[in-house]
Amino acid sequence: MAKQIRYGMVGGDLHAFIGEVHRKAINFDTRVEFAAGCFSRDAAKNDETAQEYCIDKSRVYGDFREMAAKEAARADGIDFVVITTPNSTHYEVAKEFLSNGINVVCEKPLCFEISQAEELVSLAKEKGLLFGITYTYTGYTMTKVMKEMIAEGKIGKIASVNAEYVQDWLINELSPVEGAQENLSVWRKDPKYSGISNCVGDIGTHIENYVHYVTGLKIKRLLATTNTFGHALDLNSNIIVEYDNGVNGAYWCSQIAMGHLNGLVVRVFGELGSLEWQQEHPDYLRFTPKGGAPQILSRGDGYIKEKAGATSRIPVGHPEGLYIAFANIYRNFVSALIDKKNGKSVESADFPTVSEGLSGVRFIHAVVDSAKNNSAWVEL
Ligand SMILES: NC(=O)c1ccc[n+]([C@@H]2O[C@H](COP(=O)([O-])OP(=O)(O)OC[C@H]3O[C@@H](n4cnc5c(N)ncnc54)[C@H](O)[C@@H]3O)[C@@H](O)[C@H]2O)c1
Structure with missing residues (x-):
């Protein structure tokens, strides 16, 4: 059966730190398909990561702007993007995906400038898109x-x-x-x-x-x-x-x-x-x-x-850890996305949002x- 929600990632090649943690955390719950990526500006690392995850070649992008535009144009395009690049790129990547009508999960800190953060808050609201920030420990x-x-x-x-x-x-x-x-x-x-x-x-x-x-x-x-x-x-x-x-x-x-x-x-x-x-x-x-x-x-x-x-997720005495904290944030984010698709309210969804990023x-x-x-x- 096809998965209900598709996601793509910017950053997080196989040599990076947090991208892999996001992928594992998303996979704890099985409702999401990993469909596209722009994992690195280095073509070899980009391809290597895509191959590891069996991402279709047509959905591996050398540039995040191309990814946002092409994914937005596909009938089976991604529902949300996960941004795991260094801080300097968060603003432009998030803005690009929001502008193309794609929901966002972004790493902290949200961006460099207060004015940029305010703009992202407004843009997400204007477009009616969900924007999560991975303040991991709240999970x-x-x-x-x-x-x-x-x-x-x-x-x-x-x-x-x-x-x-x-x-x-x-x-x-x-x-x-x-x-x-x-x-x-x-x-x-x-x-x-x-x-x-x-x-x-x-x-x-x-x-x-x-x-x-x-x-x-x-x-x-x-x-x-x-x-x-x-x-x-x-x-x-x-x-x-x-x-x-x-x-x-x-x-x-x-x-x-x-x-x-x-x-x-x-x-x-x-x-x-x-x-x-x-x-x-x-x-x-x-x-x-x-x-x-x-x-x-x-x-x-x-x-x-x-x-x-x-x-x-597992009985007490069996240590859980960071992956589960991350997974809990994603579970709530994905549930909110599904609710939103079904026209339900997402007001009470429990995940850190772009306002907390600001x-x-x-x-x-x-x-x-x-x-x-x-x-x-x-x-x-
Ligand atoms: N929530 C947390 O607990 C937590 C933990 C660690 C890191 N972070 C945050 O995650 C972000 C990434 O940190 P990291 O330690 O994984 O960094 P990293 O250096 O290990 O990985 C960065 C990745 O981004 C890729 N990249 C850089 N520019 C790119 C571009 N323009 N297009 C595509 N890919 C690009 C690199 O190739 C690399 O794969 C940072 O903002 C950091 O603050 C958050």
Whole structure:
């Protein structure tokens, strides 16, 4: 039986990092056919990737503009495109596909400029197209449990937020190591590909989005320091935020935090309790009720509510992981696409949208502006 939905990808050749994760995540659910691609500007890598996935030769494109136009003209053209190129190209690729009437899923950060992000929000609305952003960590079951518990008042009124996303993969930037091999992701250090920020754009935006997702709080203003250690872009940043309800939060993102691999940790403190979630142990959530002992809640247990529990794919005790978090975002996006095709409302669909992408771009600019201005408060 033919699949209900078709997708294509820009970027993500076999040597790239995140494109393959997207493909695997989409495949967890079986409703989508992988039909077209422009995986690299390098023709050999483009062909090699297409062959690996048995993509018909007529649907392998050397240029994303040609792909958008030709796919839009086909009766069996793709329903959505997945953009997994470096940051510098997100805006033009997304705009091209939206202009051709094709729904989009784009990697974060959405684009370089706030005006570009606003344009993409307007264009998606004007064309009536879905636009998802892969803020991956919102797809985990225990993230959804955290969101539900906060909404139900389990920790009461929020008093403070503390979150960090720390890695050490750029530690050699502090003191170069002769002959050390650089990995594929080094474009992140180059403003031409990364934009005005490296670390804040790459991982700080995940904190910004995650905290908003679980708490509903919006940042009103922030002040920040960034550290470049003599390089073009930031490798470490400390950020104090003030939300629209006057509560403060402290964020730290770093790529030079020795001994930390992919340490996204989010702690929310309320008048009646606190919650803490760690990306490296994603199946667990630490809940401390006021006056009670800390409790470790786990995915798939009976006390996990139906809605959040439905995002869990295998019984508790069998670790899930990043692929499932990604797959949950895609499952909701694809369900929304099918609903939209069938004329149903997609208002309550649970996936990060282009509006969250815009918030991320505003966040990056505010952090960089504040750091440049002696850590002055910057309104968002
Ligand atoms: N959501 C997440 O958790 C997450 C994780 C990693 C990366 N990312 C984001 O994903 C994006 C890609 O990151 P990566 O680490 O996979 O990069 P990468 O360098 O590993 O891969 C980039 C890919 O884009 C291709 N490419 C570049 N320009 C192109 C063009 N004009 N047309 C077609 N293909 C082109 C390259 O050939 C390569 O295949 C970045 O925006 C990054 O911030 C997000």
